[in-house]
Amino acid sequence: MPDTPALPPAAPEIAALRAEIDAIDDAMHDLLMERSQVVGRLAGSRAKGSGSPLRPGREAVVLRRLLARHTGPLGRDRIVRIWREVFMASTAIQGAFSVAVFSADAHADEARLTREHFGPITPVRLHPTPFRALAAVSDGEASVAVLPMPSEGDPAETAWWALLDAPRLQVVARLPFMAANDGAGALVVAPTPPDPSGEDRTLVLLEAANRVSRTAIAHTLAEAGLSVPSLLLARSEDGTLALAEIEGFLAPGDPRLAALPWPRRTILGAYAAPVAGDPA
Numbered sequence: 626m627p628d629t630p631a632l633p634p635a636a637p638e639i640a641a642l643r644a645e646i647d648a649i650d651d652a653m654h655d656l657l658m659e660r661s662q663v664v665g666r667l668a669g670s671r672a673k674g675s676g677s678p679l680r681p682g683r684e685a686v687v688l689r690r691l692l693a694r695h696t697g698p699l700g701r702d703r704i705v706r707i708w709r710e711v712f713m714a715s716t717a718i719q720g721a722f723s724v725a726v727f728s729a730d731a732h733a734d735e736a737r738l739t740r741e742h743f744g745p746i747t748p749v750r751l752h753p754t755p756f757r758a759l760a761a762v763s764d765g766e767a768s769v770a771v772l773p774m775p776s777e778g779d780p781a782e783t784a785w786w787a788l789l790d791a792p793r794l795q796v797v798a799r800l801p802f803m804a805a806n807d808g809a810g811a812l813v814v815a816p817t818p819p820d821p822s823g824e825d826r827t828l829v830l831l832e833a834a835n836r837v838s839r840t841a842i843a844h845t846l847a848e849a850g851l852s853v854p855s856l857l858l859a860r861s862e863d864g865t866l867a868l869a870e871i872e873g874f875l876a877p878g879d880p881r882l883a884a885l886p887w888p889r890r891t892i893l894g895a896y897a898a899p900v901a902g903d904p905a
């Protein structure tokens with residue numbers, strides 16, 4: 626006989642509650658297995674097409690719907706965490722998936738946000754420059770790249786957004802989906818176009834041959850009927866480069882873009898508007 630002491634009998638009340646939890650776990654497990662069967666059928670359907678199985682817009686629709694019906698003591702941020710793992714599990718069922726991230730080091734925001742979003746099992750590789758991370762996607766080594774949020778102070782060596790080869794590569798998601806209190810963020814670039822979620826923002830690169838002021842750009846965009854939550858400006862000797870974040874999911878043929886007076890207006894992609902986090 627092994628010399629292990631028997632577990633003390635749980636109080637009947639605890640035993641009854643644990644039996645209830647066990648039954649719920651079985652039901653949840655059954656549903657997860659059933660869900661993965663449906664995902665397998667979706668993977669087998671040609672309707673979804675080839676390329677990356679990731680659909681960040683669809684994931685945003687699922688999460689917004691669940692958060693809107695959510696009640697009880699389980700935190701909304703926990704719901705997001707649980708479903709992030711569900712989404713990545715079903716992405717893996719549909720084909721190989723990996724991430725190339727440009728992050729100053731393994732502890733920088735981009736690397737942390739990548740792990741939080743794509744989960745601990747997804748293969749992730751750090752790259753020393755944003756262009757190397759993008760090349761990994763172009764070469765088919767990685768499914769998507771995670772890159773820093775554009776900023777006005779970006780030096781030319783890291784201003785990936787000014788040189789993105791769109792529409793071949795496009796921004797498809799903004800991390801994190803549930804806005805963080807620390808304000809950290811990153812963008813996901815994929816070799817497939819973004820999918821609309823019903824509440825999106827489009828990134829448009831505007832290029833003018835002359836020097837144009839921020840006020841003039843903001844005014845022209847507003848006149849065209851575009852709502853612009855953020856506008857970045859980079860000037861060079863011979864012109865102006867602006868990155869506008871525009872409300873809505875804009876198609877390349879959008880007449881409001883066509884009406885803008887600048888020679889180049891390139892859609893860099895779009896992403897689901899983040900949901901607000903819980904107050905700290």
Ligand SMILES: C=C(O[C@@H]1C=C(C(=O)O)C=C[C@H]1O)C(=O)O
Binds near residue numbers: 683684711712713719
């Ligand atoms: C299942 C799909 O593929 C992926 C997984 C999803 C899911 O698990 O719900 C949602 C979107 C995609 O990222 C899909 O396209 O619906």
